[in-house]
Amino acid sequence: MQSVVFPNKVLPYLLLAPQIVLTVVFFFWPASQALYQSVLREDPFGLKSGFVGLANFRAILANPDYLHSLQVTVVFSLATALLSMALALLLATSADRVVRGRNVYRTLLIWPYAVAPAVAGMLWLFMFNPAMGTFAYILRRNGFVWDPLLNGNQAMWLVIVAAAWKQISYNFLFFVAGLQAIPKSLIEAASIDGARGTKRFWTIVFPLLAPTTFFLLVVNTVYAFFDTFGIIHAVTGGGPAKATETLVYKVYNDGFVNLDLGSSAAQSVILMIIVVALTAFQFRFVEKRVHYS
Amino acid sequence: MAEITLKDVRKSYGTVEAIKGVSLDIDDGEFVVLVGPSGCGKSTLLRMIAGLEGITGGDILIGGRQVNDVEPAERDIAMVFQNYALYPHMTVRQNLAYGLKNRKTPSAEIDRRIAAAAKTLEIEPYLDRKPRQLSGGQRQRVAMGRAIVRQPAAFLFDEPLSNLDAKLRGQMRIEIKRLQRSLGTTSVYVTHDQMEAMTLADRLVVVSAGRIEQVGTPLELYEKPATTFVATFIGSPSMNLLHGRDASAGWSLAPDVARPNGDFTLGVRPEDLSPILANGPAPAFEATVRVDGIELVGAESLLHGRLENGSELIFRVSGRARNAIGDAVKVGASADALHMFDANGHRFG
């Protein structure tokens, strides 16, 4: 790495200033507040708060509600990541085969990514609303008892599908790029070596996509963990009976609805640790191990 | 083992015709080299034989069987790619085994063939490495190994040596030739390098702009090029070409040299020209060259110069040149070293 020397001592800091300000205001400040709050407990009237050490953390980790929420989050995140990646991969391999109109096809597939989470949630909510949703109507007419407002599993499916749908575009783009990066001659060598269709896909294409797949797995898990608040808020509000209350949603519920700031802050600190761990995992293992050349 | 036949094969990309009707018979066990400048359609031709590229006209037969619409895997051919196309996630052994496994070859037979190929190619120490842990030359050998273990009816090579350095290229060239001789497998080899083509080929096919210019042994092509294109493409440095209408402007031809009616092009190779003595017998062709460049290439020197009319001429002398830049040198060639081409660039006589 070559180090560049700026003749002006102030200019570099000025150039970095907007980014630094944003990071400090929207990340470091709230993060430090969360850390601070997480070791305090407010009295029942919210008048004063006292230092309690790690008591908030101990309380959370012993709370069955919290552990349930953790389980919900893991199921939700894995299902969302796998579903959206599987669909995106299917679309990307199809798009790779399309010759005419491939740009139109790709552009259309990228649109969902531009939809805001809350809007995406509303979209699916309306489609599957037991009272007025088109799909709910179709399901019910076919003898399927559809009521995500009462049935926790159905509610979970609905948020998973909504969250996965929104992420398909992003995954699709990466998979298309990944597929294009596979040298054509490898595919040709495989076809001469007698591997076609699904066999060629699983023995050559899929292993070569591994770096993309691992990257997306981490990104999607992070997305499902932290970036799906809007969808869950719009579709189920965490219900029914906390069946879709993920960790992030619980932070909001405990902190802003139930005003238990100490516990909520401790929960967000745990979330922060999870993000850091996932990111470190991404850099340390994934980036190094799964590349071929 | 098989012969390969192309009958008026054509290929169009949209409205552009890349291959404009190619017919060729390749004998069983023959080593045929397709050679031509970049973009002339060599790779396209090879890929059409492999089945990687569909054909838009004509017929391709391998071992007497028409394969126009047959999948690459069912054509019983193996191909060595320019970038080797080794599967990066598999070990060398797995790379070699892949094609055999897909064909349900018994695993004992796979092991036996891999062992034999690894021995021949001297890649035994690398069998459990991944391709990225190999040098360019080793990868090249693995690519060859992958073709050999299949024991196909024909080998197809697309510029397999162009990514190697000059020394290794020369070495691999000899090895490929030796290997092909001992296996006796029909081979089609594509290159843009005429030196490589000359040394490898039983028969050379010179391709230009989607058409075959000439087919023949390296010697035939060198001695009797059918067109001015082949004349300048084969041989290094290139054959000198002079336009008949310029005769007497710096060069002359003995009156008894046969020539076409009308305009013609005269070709003479640099190695067939030699300085003539003032009092010697007059050669069939003679020219006066003003030397403007001298290259010493090992045991001989190449002298570049211009005639009175500005045409360029190169001639070769053994050892160090006795002339200096700026000298006017009289050079000549005998009648049997002269190549005559008519106005369309076709060989005359």
Ligand SMILES: Nc1ncnc2c1ncn2[C@@H]1O[C@H](COP(=O)(O)OP(=O)(O)O)[C@@H](O)[C@H]1O
């Ligand atoms: N997929 C393609 N689409 C359009 N034109 C192509 C395609 N492949 C090759 N060509 C054209 O066909 C001609 C021959 O190409 P190629 O066989 O690769 O040449 P070579 O191997 O002799 O350098 C070139 O002019 C090239 O531009």
Ligand SMILES: [Mg+2]
């Ligand atoms: Mg080529």
